[in-house]
Amino acid sequence: MISNIRLTHLLLAAAATTGVAASGHGWTNGPTATGPTDADLATSCDYFANDVASGDTCEMVEDYFGITETQFENWNPALKGSSTCKMITGNSYCVSGPDGVATSAVASGTPATTLTISGSAAPVQTGIAKSCTKYHEVVNGDTCYSIQDQYLDFTLAQFYAWNPAISTGCKGLVEGDYVCVQANGSGTSTSTSASSSVSSLPTQSGVTSKCNKWHYVSGNDTCQSILSEFDLTKAQFYDWNPATGVNCTNLWFEVDVCVGVPGFTPSPTTTAATATATETGSTPSPVQSGIASDCTKYYKVVKGDDCQTVEKEYDITATNFLKWNPAVGSDCSDLEVNVYYCVAV
Numbered sequence: 001m002i003s004n005i006r007l008t009h010l011l012l013a014a015a016a017t018t019g020v021a022a023s024g025h026g027w028t029n030g031p032t033a034t035g036p037t038d039a040d041l042a043t044s045c046d047y048f049a050n051d052v053a054s055g056d057t058c059e060m061v062e063d064y065f066g067i068t069e070t071q072f073e074n075w076n077p078a079l080k081g082s083s084t085c086k087m088i089t090g091n092s093y094c095v096s097g098p099d100g101v102a103t104s105a106v107a108s109g110t111p112a113t114t115l116t117i118s119g120s121a122a123p124v125q126t127g128i129a130k131s132c133t134k135y136h137e138v139v140n141g142d143t144c145y146s147i148q149d150q151y152l153d154f155t156l157a158q159f160y161a162w163n164p165a166i167s168t169g170c171k172g173l174v175e176g177d178y179v180c181v182q183a184n185g186s187g188t189s190t191s192t193s194a195s196s197s198v199s200s201l202p203t204q205s206g207v208t209s210k211c212n213k214w215h216y217v218s219g220n221d222t223c224q225s226i227l228s229e230f231d232l233t234k235a236q237f238y239d240w241n242p243a244t245g246v247n248c249t250n251l252w253f254e255v256d257v258c259v260g261v262p263g264f265t266p267s268p269t270t271t272a273a274t275a276t277a278t279e280t281g282s283t284p285s286p287v288q289s290g291i292a293s294d295c296t297k298y299y300k301v302v303k304g305d306d307c308q309t310v311e312k313e314y315d316i317t318a319t320n321f322l323k324w325n326p327a328v329g330s331d332c333s334d335l336e337v338n339v340y341y342c343v344a345v
Contacts, residue, residue, distance in 0.1 A: 027051055029149055033092035042075040047096035047145055058085035059250045063205060063243045065095040065145065065156065096145070115178070122178045125165035132162060134182035144170035151181050157205040158183075201256045204243035211240060213260025223248035228303050228337050230259040231266035233286060247334075284340045288327035295324060297344035307332035314343040 027049045028034065034050040049061050058079060062072050073079045075097035079087070087093060115124045122135070136147055144159060144166065159166075162180035166172040173179070201216060215226060223244070227237060238244060240258040244251045251257070283291070284298050299310060307328060311321050322328065324342035328335045335341075 027056075029095075029145060033094075035090050035092040036088070037092050037094070038076045038078045040077040042094050042097040044098050045075060045094035045096060047094070047143065048092045049095050050092045052087050052089060052091055052093060054089045056087060057245075057249055058087060059245050061087075061093060061095060063250060067095060071097065096143075123176060124178050125163065125172070125174065127164040129162040129180050129183045131183045132180035134180070135178040136181045138173055138175050138177050138179060140175055142173065142175070144173060147179065147181065154181065154202050158202065202254070203256045203258075204241060204250075204252055206242040207258050208240045208261060210261040211258035212262055213258070214256040215259045216256055217251065217253050219253055221251075221253070223251055224333065224335075226257065226259065231303060231337050232259065233336050233338055234334070235286070236264075286338075287340045288325065288334070288336070290326040291340075292324040292342045292345050294345050295342035297342070298340040299343045300340050301335060301337055303337055305335065305337070307335055310341065310343065316343060 028051050029047065029049055031047055033048045035052075037048075049065070052061075058069070058072060061067075062069055069085070072093070072095070073085065075094035079085050115122055115128070122137075124135075134151075136150070138147075144156060148154065148156060148159060159179075159181070162183050166179070201214075213230075215230065217226070223234070223237065226232070227234060234248065237248065237257075237259075238246050240261060244257070283295070284300075287298075297314075299314065301310065307318065307321060311318055321341075321343075322330060324345060328341070
């Protein structure tokens with residue numbers, strides 16, 4: 001009789017296209033390139049991110065596949081041609097090159113140990129997460145990437161943490177073994193405790209281990225909406241969630257992000273009507289880069305503000321506000337809560 005977990009695996013495998021899987025970003029990943037590639041592509045590349053879209057960034061690919069910027073550019077040398085890594089829409093890019101990042105499963109041997117899964121003894125490797133709630137049977141041809149693509153709800157960092165016998169580069173993946181593909185069950189999207197806590201939902205890689213408050217990113221969220229809701233600066237959010245990028249260009253949906261650590265206290269809620277500007281002979285902190293050096297009055301942005309409300313409050317033009325505070329951007333998309341802005345020179 002086939003166990004429930006084995007039946008689930010067979011159904012999922014039958015539904016997937018052989019050798020190719022769609023990622024959470026819409027890429028169709030696989031061992032062959034389906035689009036144009038770099039003219040100097042690494043000769044021994046064995047896994048590709050295909051169907052790159054116009055909004056995709058190198059940082060997104062590197063984070064998803066758990067590779068470094070240097071690896072990605074070495075395998076796709078054309079990406080080194082400019083100061084900013086830029087991909088071409090529709091192209092295929094190597095994400096597993098000569099150093100064997102996408103190592104395939106090796107033939108089964110003597111299992112390290114066994115675990116009872118759905119009433120049957122199943123081979124697993126040592127150290128597998130005790131909190132695991134879902135398992136995957138490794139079959140011939142599996143890689144850590146293809147397993148990740150099949151489930152689409154965890155990062156490679158989480159996979160390695162749940163399966164410590166498998167090291168970075170997918171070394172140690174054994175055909176016939178069961179690996180953990182979900183742990184900690186499910187829980188609320190935002191949780192708080194006095195000390196650090198572990199998210200019960202998928203996260204991007206590199207999230208601070210000190211986090212004690214989480215927020216689930218929905219399809220309606222933006223970095224700015226999260227910063228405003230939790231009274232955070234962009235620098236704080238990046239420090240706690242580095243995979244989102246320094247300018248928050250790589251925020252994933254349907255994951256938890258860190259919005260609090262021990263000792264962090266949001267500023268008391270204030271409204272623009274009661275907030276006042278500060279006249280000072282020195283620059284207050286924090287401010288964004290490029291703020292006018294001859295500024296004589298500063299205003300600290302609070303939740304609910306936008307550029308128009310600040311401009312109206314202090315009777316300044318949009319042109320001057322942007323000139324004195326260029327980091328906010330022409331569309332005011334980078335106005336941050338709890339940051340000082342120049343409102344007079």
